[in-house]
Structures are given as structure tokens and as C-alpha cells.
Amino acid sequence: MGPSHALSGASVWLAGSWAANHFAGYEQSPLAVGVGAVVCAGAALLPDLDLSGKVTRNQGGATVARTFGVFSLFAAEVIEKVSLGIYSASRMPRDPRRTNGHRTFTHTLVFAGGIGWGTALLCARYGKWAVLGVMFLMAGLALRGLFDRWAERAGWLIVTLTSALVALLTATHLPGGRGYPMLGVAVGVGCVVHLFGDMITRSGVPLLWPIPLGARTWRMIGVPDGIAIRAGGPGEIFVLRGLFTMIAALAVVAMFAPGVLQDIDLDAWAGG
Numbered sequence: 001m002g003p004s005h006a007l008s009g010a011s012v013w014l015a016g017s018w019a020a021n022h023f024a025g026y027e028q029s030p031l032a033v034g035v036g037a038v039v040c041a042g043a044a045l046l047p048d049l050d051l052s053g054k055v056t057r058n059q060g061g062a063t064v065a066r067t068f069g070v071f072s073l074f075a076a077e078v079i080e081k082v083s084l085g086i087y088s089a090s091r092m093p094r095d096p097r098r099t100n101g102h103r104t105f106t107h108t109l110v111f112a113g114g115i116g117w118g119t120a121l122l123c124a125r126y127g128k129w130a131v132l133g134v135m136f137l138m139a140g141l142a143l144r145g146l147f148d149r150w151a152e153r154a155g156w157l158i159v160t161l162t163s164a165l166v167a168l169l170t171a172t173h174l175p176g177g178r179g180y181p182m183l184g185v186a187v188g189v190g191c192v193v194h195l196f197g198d199m200i201t202r203s204g205v206p207l208l209w210p211i212p213l214g215a216r217t218w219r220m221i222g223v224p225d226g227i228a229i230r231a232g233g234p235g236e237i238f239v240l241r242g243l244f245t246m247i248a249a250l251a252v253v254a255m256f257a258p259g260v261l262q263d264i265d266l267d268a269w270a271g272g
């Protein structure tokens with residue numbers, strides 16, 4: 001699911017930037033749009049950092065947990081255990097007992113909003129230094145998701161060095177002001193995109209925690225099994241990824257090279 005999550009994050013951000021420009025006159029530089037798309041793609045993988053592996057043997061965990069080698073595997077272990085703690089402490093009698101924290105706290109709107117808001121605050125307060133840190137983490141996740149085969153072949157050290165370079169370039173070139181809080185928005189939006197992605201696959205997510213629904217604080221919300229998409233199945237890979245890529249490409253062209261779209265003679269296509 002990694003590449004689909006990352007692709008959906010990037011395309012939602014690009015389409016949203018186009019819409020904000022087209023309908024509300026909110027203009028962004030190509031750099032700002034690109035940075036937002038990378039952050040949103042990375043954040044669309046962030047909730048799965050709760051899938052822990054075996055740190056001591058350096059294996060297991062979600063693809064994202066291996067982004068920064070054993071360091072992110074360790075982080076995933078901690079995030080999983082903390083999530084399990086939050087689950088156990090806030091569950092109601094009808095919520096099942098769990099021994100693993102995957103798809104709990106990091107898969108809620110509260111988490112998405114909190115981490116987005118926290119990122120925005122951090123960037124507003126610490127400026128370039130915060131941008132450096134946020135970009136480093138998000139670029140790593142985005143590379144791992146968007147270029148999964150390359151990342152697998154290159155190994156975590158190359159991914160880490162590339163992320164550091166992207167972070168450095170962003171911190172030195174992205175102007176402050178509204179560009180910085182926008183990173184927080186991109187992180188929050190990316191997490192929400194992940195939640196919707198998980199909801200259309202079978203298991204659903206505890207989206208509305210801690211609001212009790214049917215005497216459960218951890219009610220799983222998702223689409224019915226009949227129309228759910230099988231994770232990794234041909235439906236997901238060909239249809240969804242193709243669709244997201246097309247949306248992303250169209251949004252970029254519409255924003256930065258609108259002439260291209262006008263030049264395509266639709267009548268000629270229709271008339272053959």
C-alpha cells in the first residue's frame with residue numbers, strides 16, 4: 001500500500017493547490033507547491049509508522065519503518081507501544097483487547113490534526129531549523145513511498161542522504177511567512193489522505209476516536225467488505241495509481257503551463 005498512499009498524498013496536494021489558485025486566487029510559487037506535495041506524500045505514510053518490526057534483527061515493520069534503517073524501526077516500535085497504551089487506557093468494555101497498537105492512535109483524526117498543528121507551530125517558532133527537520137523526515141518517507149523500487153535498491157543510507165539534501169535545499173530556498181505554516185497543513189492533509197486510503201481497504205480505521213459510538217471509543221470505520229479494495233490487488237495498483245498520477249500531472253500542467261491544455265484541440269479528438 002505504500003506507493004498508493006504516497007501517490008494519493010501528492011496528487012491531493014497538487015489538485016488542492018490548483019483549486020485554491022483557480023477558485024480562491026491563492027497563488028503559490030512552483031517551489032512552494034513542490035515542497036507541499038513532497039510533504040503531503042510523506043505524511044500520507046506517517047500513520048503506518050505504528051507498524052513495528054523486530055528492531056534487534058533489523059527486519060519486519062512497514063516499508064516506511066525501514067526508511068531510516070534501524071533508527072526508524074526503533075521509532076516505529078516506540079510509536080506502536082505508545083499507541084497500544086493509549087488504546088488500552090481509553091478503550092470501553094465493548095472494544096476488544098489488543099496486544100498490538102497498529103491502526104489505533106495514529107489512525108485517528110485527532111492524531112492527524114494534532115501532528116499538523118504541531119508541525120505548523122514548530123515551523124512558526126523555530127523557522128528554518130524546524131523546516132530542516134520536517135523536510136528531512138517527510139522527504140525520506142516520500143522517497144520511500146514514491147520510488148519504492150529505487151529506495152529498496154539504494155538502501156536506507158542513500159535515502160537518508162538524499163532526504164538531507166532535499167531538506168537543506170528547502171530550508172535555504174523556501175521563503176518564510178506563509179510558506180512555513182503551510183508545511184503543517186500539508187502534514188495534516190497527508191495523514192487524513194492516509195486514513196481515507198485505509199478506509200477503502202477492508203479493515204477500516206478508528207477515525208472518530210475518542211467520540212464513543214455504540215459504546216465503543218475505538219469503533220472501526222470503513223466501507224462495506226463488498227466494495228472494499230483489496231490492498232495490493234490489481235484494482236489498487238492499475239486503476240488507483242493511474243488515476244492519481246493523471247490527477248497530479250493535470251494539476252501541475254493547469255497551474256504552471258495552462259497553455260498546453262488550451263492547445264489540445266478537443267474537437268479534433270472527438271471528430272477523429
Ligand SMILES: [Zn+2]
Nearest residue numbers: 047048107198
Ligand atoms: Zn495505515
